[in-house]
Amino acid sequence: MVMEINRKYDGDLVRLKCAVQNYDWGRTGHESLVARLLLRNSIDEIEESKHYAEFWMGTHASGPSFLVDDKGIGNVSLKSWISKNPEVLGDTVVDKWGVDLPFMFKVLSVARALSIQAHPDKELAGFLRMLKPNVYKDANHKPEMVLALTEFEALCGFITFEELELVLENVPEIKEVVGVAYAYQVLPLNEQDKGAKEMQFIQSIFIKLMSSESDVISAVVSKLITRLNMEKKTRQLTSKESLALKLEEQHPSDIGVIASFLFNHVKLKPGEALYIASNEPHAYLSGDCVECMANSDNVVRAGLTPKNRDVKILCAMLTYKQGSPQILKGVPLNAYTTRYNPPFEEFEVERCILNQGASVVFPPVPGPSIFLIHSGQGSMYTSASMSSSPSSLLSPSSSLSPSSSSASSPSSTSSSEDMVCGGDVFFAPANTEVHVSTESELHLYRAGVNHLMFSKLST
Structure with missing residues (x-):
């Protein structure tokens, strides 16, 4: 599948080469899940003494993803391709957020505590961007959610x-x-x-x-x-x-x-999630997780870090809400898939664990998705919707359902099949049905725009 910057979407999943952040709090070498994912995704060798902290999937300028062609080369950024093919976002997303992904998707491997920090709301983010453009790289807010892959510890909110x-x-x-x-x-x-x-x-x-x-x-x-x-x-x-x-x-x-x-000490079990609104203090302490957020990298720090600290700004921006944060257990969509909905429009995350030989269909939705294969082996192909109306995309039957058949619906066009394993990442455009089957137990995660936003627009 050769991807050109001016090529229109042809129904295939778009394979991505993703970025890494080597912060000193990350796990080192093969101990890092991030490193092991990268070994399949975009690097040839893991350096055992190197810290592999974050695996970035998306369009943010500080760690953009690139489209992979037939030769495994990624010369075209996902952001550039989207700008030439805005229809892959869906009309609703373009109307609300412009021609860019509204969310960023990550995997974190945390060996030691991150900074005590908070993320600014949109008004403050715009001000900080003008005040210190070298520190605050964008003018967007950054509500976020972490979903534990292993036991995961964090400080979050005031007691x-x-x-x-x-x-x-x-x-x-x-x-x-x-x-x-x-x-x-x-x-x-x-x-x-x-x-x-x-x-x-x-x-x-x-x-x-x-x-x-x-x-x-x-x-x-x-x-x-x-x-x-x-x-x-x-x-x-x-x-x-x-x-x-x-x-x-x-x-x-x-x-x-x-x-x-002064903060709540939170311990998440695998499959539990924690969301954090703008202007709320937190610090991640240890463990592996997937993380999703609005498309921003703005961080105001005040402790547990050698990096730049803005103590006055952080103290002024916090809400000082007290009490234990809500832990999300997720909503089961079928025997394999659980959805996690934070109270933010930009994103949601779905966790899918398929038994060997099982298959599942992710129905078409009006916005884009990013799929991460965490572990296991299987195959994926898509059916690009040709005549789906917004109302049909939002019907109850559009929730994920197990499937023993790989046949496409009459109103769809089937694409080529991709063999997948841990570390593979794919972009799926709006209104695309994704079929997944397994050769072994397969764990995958999907990030996309919060489906509740589309539901609100349809009522």
């Missing part, structure tokens, strides 16, 4: 007021930094203003902590670690205390070691 009271009681080093009087000067006074006061309380603690001088933080972190190492000889440490010791090993004397006590 409740009740939990904060216990932290201040049991972690005296925090009060030492912010001051005892300051810590309690905004305590809730009555039920009427309780919610606002509790939010103001954690906001004041967090800002005071994050704004402290580095020498003060270094001394207090040292005191905290010494105390915890002594106490673990006589009692079992809490998960937060054990995490603090681990973070200090990874990021010595860092403010994030203490700040971690």
